[in-house]
């Protein structure tokens with residue numbers, strides 16, 4: 001159906017073998033709304049996600065689609081407005097700061113795009129540090145583990161070198177070794193190949209594959225814009241406007257991902273040549289107005305605006321399950337492009353039966 005975005009749940013196909021395992025990640029009905037003055041941004045809307053031990057899952061989506069917010073909810077850094085997040089069966093949405101800190105220390109390893117290495121420490125010092133903080137194993141075992149982790153990422157010859165002397169690919173491999181240091185149940189990688197060249201990116205994917213093969217009880221979640229990463233995934237979830245809209249099973253790289261086209265037609269129609277992060281940000285008032293009621297730029301409140309509705313982007317929002325639609329508002333005063341949710345009442349093209357099938 002034209003205009004319909006089907007939401008996808010990542011919990012549908014569970015093998016009998018998996019049913020007997022506790023999921024490493026179990027997110028149910030997650031909503032996250034940010035409030036800025038009178039404006040609400042619904043960054044995540046009703047996400048369900050289960051990841052079992054041994055699974056390598058990739059999440060892809062355009063800028064502003066809610067990837068970081070979802071990860072933050074998953075790690076306890078952000079509290080969702082609604083829904084449950086369990087890590088290895090433990091509900092984490094009610095944990096206090098110390099509980100979250102312990103969770104991040106013991107059960108979740110994070111690989112940041114920006115590496116997050118300590119410049120004054122050598123490679124082995126960086127890998128050892130999380131183990132010193134966790135204080136679970138003695139010094140001798142720690143040193144042995146540092147060695148084997150650095151071997152696993154092919155950096156054993158660089159163990160006494162500082163990050164400043166390393167290439168981007170080496171730094172990223174070092175941050176992978178750090179993330180696995182405390183033997184976490186879940187490793188999350190945020191854009192792990194974004195800051196490295198294509199050869200290093202291939203090496204990083206190989207390291208992930210090998211880690212998963214030698215640690216079948218772990219789960220790995222990678223958030224990326226890089227389609228190459230899908231090659232190593234058990235399945236890929238495409239996120240758009242805070243919802244999973246597509247699930248691609250398997251590791252083949254021939255299935256197309258079309259999320260990049262999100263919003264671009266409107267930009268072209270409005271004769272805008274520039275592209276910035278705002279293109280995918282949806283500004284969502286509490287009560288959805290009709291398009292003709294939108295009179296001001298959401299950024300500078302100027303009335304000098306151009307409005308355009310995207311007929312291909314009708315979707316269902318959670319507020320009373322109203323059918324809403326995205327409208328692009330371009331402000332000639334501040335040059336900002338915003339997306340505003342408006343009621344689909346203006347839309348003669350949406351037939352009643354289609355609207356009903358949306359929720």
Ligand SMILES: Nc1ncnc2c1ncn2[C@@H]1O[C@H](COP(=O)(O)OP(=O)(O)OP(=O)(O)O)[C@@H](O)[C@H]1O
Pocket residue numbers: 034035036041042043061062063064065066067068069070277280281282
């Ligand atoms: N702290 C915040 N306050 C207000 N709005 C926020 C906040 N954090 C995120 N948002 C909004 O929530 C939406 C989702 O943002 P998020 O950072 O999760 O997207 P993303 O997919 O990770 O984007 P990118 O790929 O650019 O990092 C965006 O519209 C963003 O502007």
